[in-house]
Structures are given as C-alpha cells and as structure tokens.
Amino acid sequence: MEFEIKRKDFAGRIGKLEIGRSVVETPTILPVINPNLQTINVDELKEMGAQIVITNSYIIFKNLELREKALSRGLHDLIGFDGPIMTDSGAYQLSVYGDVDVSSEEIIDFQKKIGSDIIVPLDIPTPQEASKEKARKDLEETNKRLRQIELDERNFAGPVQGSSFFDLRERSAKEVSDLGFDLYCIGGVVPMMESYDFSELAKSIVASKKNLSLKSPIHLFGAGHPMTFALATLLGCDLFDSAAYALFAKRDKYLTNRGTWDMNEMNYLPCSCPICQKNNINDLLENKTKLAKHNLYSTFEEIKTIKEAIRRGELFELAFERSRTHPELIDGLKIAMGKGKEFFEKITPRSKKNAFFYQGEESLYRPEIKRNLKRLLDMDFEEQTLLISQEDFEIEEKQGVAVFKVKPPFVFPKELKRTYPFGQSIIADLNNEKRLDISKKLIKDFLENEKDEFEEIKTVGEFRIKEIEKIEREEARDNYSKNHG
Ligand SMILES: [Zn+2]
Structure with missing residues (x-):
C-alpha cells in the first residue's frame, strides 16, 4: 500500500x-x-x-x-x-x-x-x-x-x-x-x-x-x-x-x-x-x-x-x-x-489562495488566529518607534517607525497587508468588541516580549491600550481626514 x-x-x-x-x-x-x-x-x-x-x-x-x-x-x-x-x-x-x-x-x-x-x-x-x-x-x-x-x-x-x-x-x-x-x-x-x-x-x-x-x-x-x-x-x-x-x-x-x-x-x-x-x-x-x-x-x-x-x-x-x-x-x-x-497550528498550511472568511465566533478557534502572535514574535524589528493603527488608517511611511495594522482579530506589520490571512481576509463588523479584545490581548502579549525593542510606542484609532503611550484621538482623526482628502 x-x-x-x-x-x-x-x-x-x-x-x-x-x-x-x-x-x-x-x-x-x-x-x-x-x-x-x-x-x-x-x-x-x-x-x-x-x-x-x-x-x-x-x-x-x-x-x-x-x-x-x-x-x-x-x-x-x-x-x-x-x-x-x-x-x-x-x-x-x-x-x-x-x-x-x-x-x-x-x-x-x-x-x-x-x-x-x-x-x-x-x-x-x-x-x-x-x-x-x-x-x-x-x-x-x-x-x-x-x-x-x-x-x-x-x-x-x-x-x-x-x-x-x-x-x-x-x-x-x-x-x-x-x-x-x-x-x-x-x-x-x-x-x-x-x-x-x-x-x-x-x-x-x-x-x-x-x-x-x-x-x-x-x-x-x-x-x-x-x-x-x-x-x-x-x-x-x-x-x-x-x-x-x-x-x-x-x-x-x-x-x-x-x-x-x-x-x-x-x-x-x-x-x-x-x-x-x-x-x-x-x-x-x-x-x-x-x-x-x-x-x-x-x-x-x-x-x-x-x-x-x-x-x-x-x-x-x-x-x-x-x-x-x-x-x-x-x-x-x-x-x-x-x-x-x-x-x-503546526500542520495547517501557512498561506492559501482563497481569503480567510470570518464566519462568526467559531472562526476565532482557527489556527491562523492562534498563530498570529507567534508570527509577530518571530519577526525582527530595527525601528525605534512602533505605531499601532487600525487597518484602514493611512499612515505615512517614516524612517524608524514600524507600523502594525489592526484588523480585529488580526494584528500585523503593514508590510504583510496583502498576505494570508491578514489582508487576505474578509471580516465584517470590525468594531466587534470580542475581536477587538483579542487584538488588544495580542498586542499586550507581543509587547510583554518585545517592549524593550522599541523606544516609543504609539497608537492611533479606536482602540486604547492602557500600558502604552497614546496619541489623542482628535490628532488621529486629523491625520485620517488629511489622508482621505
Ligand atoms: Zn437523493
């Protein structure tokens, strides 16, 4: 056989x-x-x-x-x-x-x-x-x-x-x-x-x-x-x-x-x-x-x-x-x-042709989500500043600034925005609290491991993470309207 x-x-x-x-x-x-x-x-x-x-x-x-x-x-x-x-x-x-x-x-x-x-x-x-x-x-x-x-x-x-x-x-x-x-x-x-x-x-x-x-x-x-x-x-x-x-x-x-x-x-x-x-x-x-x-x-x-x-x-x-x-x-x-x-987590293929479809809470059990933190921890960052933003905010590229995008439940470096499952995912109702909480927890866990890598950590957008420095919401909004005309 x-x-x-x-x-x-x-x-x-x-x-x-x-x-x-x-x-x-x-x-x-x-x-x-x-x-x-x-x-x-x-x-x-x-x-x-x-x-x-x-x-x-x-x-x-x-x-x-x-x-x-x-x-x-x-x-x-x-x-x-x-x-x-x-x-x-x-x-x-x-x-x-x-x-x-x-x-x-x-x-x-x-x-x-x-x-x-x-x-x-x-x-x-x-x-x-x-x-x-x-x-x-x-x-x-x-x-x-x-x-x-x-x-x-x-x-x-x-x-x-x-x-x-x-x-x-x-x-x-x-x-x-x-x-x-x-x-x-x-x-x-x-x-x-x-x-x-x-x-x-x-x-x-x-x-x-x-x-x-x-x-x-x-x-x-x-x-x-x-x-x-x-x-x-x-x-x-x-x-x-x-x-x-x-x-x-x-x-x-x-x-x-x-x-x-x-x-x-x-x-x-x-x-x-x-x-x-x-x-x-x-x-x-x-x-x-x-x-x-x-x-x-x-x-x-x-x-x-x-x-x-x-x-x-x-x-x-x-x-x-x-x-x-x-x-x-x-x-x-x-x-x-x-x-x-x-x-x-070990055996699920890392990339797929088709998009990740978010179908409701059971999708949160998928290995792609559990694997997200590991993928972040496996990456090397040389930048001094980490800027965490919601996915649809346009962030100007700046030397020394690493940008994480949040598309709840995912958190990913801007560079991976077209890859599976981050950009290549279809998720409705991005403000769903449970998924936002998963993203926040993920960021916390990431920072607990990698906080010393960055001199400064900023967030823009809807979510707030107590432990890290914040940009005022209005400022973020200004940036957003500037970028979107
Ligand atoms: Zn029949």
Whole structure:
C-alpha cells in the first residue's frame, strides 16, 4: 500500500492510496457489504462511486457455505468486487454479544487466506460506559495481540482504542504507531456517534491523530453519516465506512449532510440524485433499496463536497457550516480546536489562495488566529518607534517607525497587508468588541516580549491600550481626514 498526499487543508487531505493495482482517492467511504444479504448490488455500488468496500470476515468465517466459497474462490469472487476489499474481524460482534468464537490468530489467518486487501486484527472494543481501569485492560490486551502479529507484505490496519479517555487514546495511538501498521483505524466511536456525542468523538480523533504518523491513512471506524464527514476530515481522517446507508433505509430514514430525516414526515425530496429525481416519497418508502441508494448518493455527494473544499482551502468553512446543523457538532468542533491547538497550528498550511472568511465566533478557534502572535514574535524589528493603527488608517511611511495594522482579530506589520490571512481576509463588523479584545490581548502579549525593542510606542484609532503611550484621538482623526482628502 502506498499513500501519497496530494492536497492539504487543516488536518484534512486529498490522498492517492494505491492498493495493489487499484488506486483509491481519499477521503472516501467504504460501503459495508453484508455477505449474507447485500441491499445494493456491488456493480451499482461501483457506479455510484465506491472505489473500495469493506466486509466482515467473521460473518464469512461463521457461515460454513460462505467460508468454503471464500477459501476456494477467494474473497473478491465471493463478493463480486474487483477493487480493494478491507475486512473487519468480528470486533463489532464482540462489542454487541460480548464474545466471539474465533481467536485473533485464527481470524487474521483466515483474512490472509481469502485474499483480503486490508486485514483488521481482532481488537477489543471497550463499551463507552466502562471504567478507566477496564478501558486500560482492554487496551493492553489489544496491544498484546497486535504485537504478536507478524506484519508481512500484506496490508494491516492498526486499531486505536482507549474509549473516552483522552490519555488512553494517546497511549494507544503511540503504541500502535510504533508497531508500524500500513493504516490506522480509530475504533470504538460508534456509541459516541449514536448518542450524538460529537465532543467525545472529536476528542478521540484528536488524541489519536496527534500521535499517529502523518504519512499514514486514517480510517474512522463505523462513521457512516454524511453529517460527520466534514468535521472528521478536518481533524485528519481519510477513510470512513458506511453500513448506515442500508441500516437507516430499513428504518425509513433519509440521510442528508444536515442530519437524518424521517421519510414519513417529509413532503419533498430535496435531493437531485437519480433516485430522488425519478421517484416520490411513497416509492422510497415502499422500496427500501431505493431509499438506501439515495442514502449512498447523499454520502458520496458529501465526500465530493469535502474534496472540493480541501482543494479550495475552505475545509474549515465547510466543517463549520455543517456543525451548525447540530449543537453537539459545534461543541465537537470547539473541543477539537482546543485539544489539538498546537497540533493544528503546526500542520495547517501557512498561506492559501482563497481569503480567510470570518464566519462568526467559531472562526476565532482557527489556527491562523492562534498563530498570529507567534508570527509577530518571530519577526525582527530595527525601528525605534512602533505605531499601532487600525487597518484602514493611512499612515505615512517614516524612517524608524514600524507600523502594525489592526484588523480585529488580526494584528500585523503593514508590510504583510496583502498576505494570508491578514489582508487576505474578509471580516465584517470590525468594531466587534470580542475581536477587538483579542487584538488588544495580542498586542499586550507581543509587547510583554518585545517592549524593550522599541523606544516609543504609539497608537492611533479606536482602540486604547492602557500600558502604552497614546496619541489623542482628535490628532488621529486629523491625520485620517488629511489622508482621505
Ligand atoms: Zn437523493
């Protein structure tokens, strides 16, 4: 398996994943294939956009007929899919029934024999309500099993567990990473998604991602709802799997990137996919395969929207828009930004083609803002005087005077006025107090470090900073009207 990163925005990326002779573009979703009863036929899945699929090797192993077919004809023939197939190992069954009658070695050996393209070891998923002690024990047992695997030329996925405990997730990610798997799966997050606990989900992703190789693809296991993809991609996940398209259809649920809607309460089909174009609500209610197809179209549409957002450098904007559809998603976004602050500052690209769009208070969590102070501190100033002015004041150039412009929340040297994100930003209502306060705090922090560099510090404009010398407002106004005729 080779993974090449083509484009990056925030921790999200567009990647080229080569598995054998197949090439998969990430981020993408692996539709879950049920080997017993497949809702949408595999050729159609391909037409709809599936480049890679996932199925459960434990279900195949347990069914004598399927097992024999898989062993004699191979997994690809059994499923009828010629692209890459990832196989899960029964961890889900373990989480639901508390036991599986196969050992870790047996199921890995079986996945090898049937020709799986990505082998998933049998890890132990900890229930969300479990104690930390239990989570720690499960994690240790999982990692013991992982250390026993002989990693060969085949592709192996390394599962990250640790339940809702941030430090255990971190430890798990570090230990799994040290073993050197081909890709990493963040597991045990389905209960968090089912209970809309996106804060826990975001924390789990951040704790894992921070400690995994940036060069490896990351699979968020069991995440199949399009409303979560933008946030998860923003935080660095590349692969998702979905059984949701079929499971939700069984319960008359219509998936959209804004949430799940009950078809029995709908009057319109707002989507333009081929199913919604040619059918009405009753058709979809009567034919669950049609509904499942809409759900999958909607899922792939969101993936394409995310890829375009990465390409345009607007992934944060998209994740932010999506987070507005559920209060828990906003919390998830904020918590992730706080928990992963340094990590995101480090990996977010420094410049972008498109402008920084200020979309409201959540934009204040962006790394560009956190990075502002560092950028100022990294610069050398030889001038004796520092003049701090609001952005739209025209300041005459003078020898020995460094000019900082304030475009709340940003503060930047005049010379950088055309660069990202300072000049290259679209921010309405520049007098917003909260953002002014951020700028003031930034100036204070800067001066605390660099005050001795300047003999004199002056401000012009609306803001006042107690600690520094001020020019009278009237004087500033005079200058301003002079400059603006
Ligand atoms: Zn549709």
